[in-house]
Amino acid sequence: MIKVVKDLTIVPISLEDDKTLRRRNTCIKDEKYHQKNDFHQRFKQADVKEALKKIYYGKCAFCEQKISICTNNLLEDCSSTVEHYRPKSHYYWLAYSWDNLLWCCHRCNQNKANNFELLGTPVVYHKDFITAIHTSTCDYQAVEQPKMIHPELESVLDKVNFGQGVMASEDERLNYTIRKCGLARSDLNEKRKKVIDDFVKKMNDVILAKQPKETIIKQLLDEFKDHESEFRALRYWILRNVNALVS
Numbered sequence: 024m025i026k027v028v029k030d031l032t033i034v035p036i037s038l039e040d041d042k043t044l045r046r047r048n049t050c051i052k053d054e055k056y057h058q059k060n061d062f063h064q065r066f067k068q069a070d071v072k073e074a075l076k077k078i079y080y081g082k083c084a085f086c087e088q089k090i091s092i093c094t095n096n097l098l099e100d101c102s103s104t105v106e107h108y109r110p111k112s113h114y115y116w117l118a119y120s121w122d123n124l125l126w127c128c129h130r131c132n133q134n135k136a137n138n139f140e141l142l143g144t145p146v147v148y149h150k151d152f153i154t155a156i157h158t159s160t161c162d163y164q165a166v167e168q169p170k171m172i173h174p175e176l177e178s179v180l181d182k183v184n185f186g187q188g189v190m191a192s193e194d195e196r197l198n199y200t201i202r203k204c205g206l207a208r209s210d211l212n213e214k215r216k217k218v219i220d221d222f223v224k225k226m227n228d229v230i231l232a233k234q235p236k237e238t239i240i241k242q243l244l245d246e247f248k249d250h251e252s253e254f255r256a257l258r259y260w261i262l263r264n265v266n267a268l269v270s
């Protein structure tokens with residue numbers, strides 16, 4: 024996970040058009056989200072997907088893998104989905120809220136499902152919420168204190184470790200997020216271990232050849248700074264642990 028910046032003042036047009044407003048009003052009137060295609064389609068409009076893809080640099084909000092927009096209905100692990108940070112099944116009034124929508128891979132989406140435990144007090148719908156329907160997350164966070172980390176509000180760089188490629192943390196909330204989203208799943212662990220192993224091999228090669236290590240470290244630093252890179256949090260962790268990793 025890496026913190027992502029989203030401008031909440033630029034809301035995709037289709038999240039504010041008449042069709043979406045009607046669906047939201049129906050959900051509010053019935054006090055539930057309607058699990059129907061014409062309700063799902065309103066947060067899956069092309070402008071919403073394109074905006075999220077750009078903001079997230081084409082990567083999953085949770086596992087940081089590159090994902091692609093699915094052009095058919097055959098969802099694969101690398102397919103993108105529009106994920107609701109607060110599950111729409113419970114927070115029905117937030118189904119079309121810009122600050123509640125994340126760019127997420129199919130696997131993380133399936134794993135996260137409706138998991139959303141709170142340390143604080145649950146928010147109950149109130150009609151005044153409509154005035155800040157796209158910008159209420161920060162207020163909700165303060166009251167509810169969800170265990171699930173919000174990738175647009177929090178950085179986990181100093182709380183996470185990736186020994187042997189396995190994502191882990193002693194922080195209660197990050198640990199919850201890792202467990203519920205399945206961020207320590209074997210295929211991810213293997214991909215991250217390969218990044219570590221490749222770096223260690225390059226470092227050992229230059230050490231053996233009595234060449235400066237700085238070039239290899241600078242390369243990793245550039246990869247960490249590049250928003251397009253996969254696994255940026257992992258690269259940050261490697262940079263912090265170079266001495267321990269390279270003997």
Ligand SMILES: [Zn+2]
Pocket residue numbers: 083084085086087088127128129130131132
């Ligand atoms: Zn993912």
